[in-house]
Amino acid sequence: MHVLILGAAGMIGRRLTKALAEAGRVGGHPLDALTLLDVVRPDAPAGFAGTVRAEAADLAAPGAAEAAVAGRPDVVFHLAAVVSGEAEADLELGYRVNLDGTRLLLDAIRTAHAADGYRPKVIFTSSLAVFGPPLPPVIGDDWIVTPASSYGTQKAMGELLLADYSRRGFLDGVGLRLPTICVRPGKPNRAASGFFSGIIREPLAGRPAVLPVPDTVRHWFASPGAATGFLLHAAGLDLSRLGLRRSLTLPGVSATVADEIEALRRVAGERAVALIRREPDEAVARIIATWPEAFATERALALGFTADASFDAIVAQHVAEFHAGG
């Protein structure tokens, strides 16, 4: 099998690459070749016996999508995207990368399908940002998609195109609406959601963290490991089971900020919790108030996608990976 990862240099892309290279298999089949593309050249994985091509590419540039599928990868992971804040700040960039890039990819596959019957599995990372207010406390699989951001709009449009091209038989697609990733490694950033990870990651490293919202704020989380697991699981699924509904909201852990803090206390004690500084920020609170709190993800569960066991398990994964020394 030949796997293409678009967005291979990102946080999830790197983990996925590593997991595939280590397993040497994808969806139950031997993995022979990896093509890794991103706007910056991705690193080739260590210890992989197959062929690796790792290149810098802009999917929305002329000819790039055709070149990406020229080697006829059996599985395409499409993780490449301009993130939420950037897509809101720069409308044209967001539509160019998130909508046009996705459409060019799917059209390159359609053209290849017409030429030689090529029909890859396409695993597209979508987002909870496809949902917007008003939202019920628990959102079911039949709930309407009404994005409150340009990023969410672009992801929702990508989901629609993926479903139509799957229905027409050009490709076999699935859109995965990933929960908010926590604990996200790296430096604090200015994303509105950044504090969800920051209040765990920073105190565990002995650094202060700012909490801009009340303890009662509830949201939907998956660990980086769970997110990678969702992508690998999708690669092995019979996607015809999805019917017309090619996008899935994925299972997660519904936790409040208070739940997060208690999990931190259990693993790192009072001294860590004391590093959280409450600085209410009305602007952040207003944004977060429009976000989903919890989902009933019956379809994804029936298809075998599994969430982290608890918020404690999410914290434990981060500790094991970044604080293995204790």
Added chain:
Amino acid sequence: MHVLILGAAGMIGRRLTKALAEAGRVGGHPLDALTLLDVVRPDAPAGFAGTVRAEAADLAAPGAAEAAVAGRPDVVFHLAAVVSGEAEADLELGYRVNLDGTRLLLDAIRTAHAADGYRPKVIFTSSLAVFGPPLPPVIGDDWIVTPASSYGTQKAMGELLLADYSRRGFLDGVGLRLPTICVRPGKPNRAASGFFSGIIREPLAGRPAVLPVPDTVRHWFASPGAATGFLLHAAGLDLSRLGLRRSLTLPGVSATVADEIEALRRVAGERAVALIRREPDEAVARIIATWPEAFATERALALGFTADASFDAIVAQHVAEFHAGG
């Protein structure tokens, strides 16, 4: 006020043009100018005192969208579309006209907004085709959009773009999911839905009509007059009441084929009903089985949109217009 109608030569476009010209007003304001565009040159309306520009134009051609809004129309009715069967038969044409044409229009407005603060009301005709199976017997306003056709996909993508550009303040948009129009005038066509109108229109004119599905088939209808009324009502609405959800499923009459036949019998008797020839067509029946049967359109009703009173009223409108002599 200056009104632009894109798709002015179509069945609804012609009725809308006539209604606006006769009223001489739109949304409570005097109507000074009409710009009428379509792929064929629309007819100028009779008896309108204001300025009329009627031209052939392909919205998806370079520069056409900019030219369409160059006169800064206050209200834009965007009815232009490749119909369902054609969009399914010719994928590239459907995406070019229904998705790219809509996006080019909205981007031309965005550019004009950036230049001089232009911010028109945009009334976009969407479709029940945004909904696909599995569907409940009565579909509420919160139900998920999962199109079962490329046409429905393109309309759903247009709805998303309209909502995002409204949220960003470039325009003030509303998407109207019209019920299936019945009784559609003109010749029988090969659309899967054609028989819903055919079994009324043809017998009323003394001609035979084919019924390819069982009498129990139920669907959601509006008369051409009601459809025009929805568009005019939207032009007078304060669209900020829509919030993020810029598209509305419109009220209709839920009727079975048996209900249709009884309405025909009441107005034209047994001789007319006898002209309906039952010729079961499995292919048509399979398509129709995926279509919605009824909606609970609470949002549209709260905004003052009103349906035809009954299927009898739908038939009566057609009789009054096309069989005035009796």
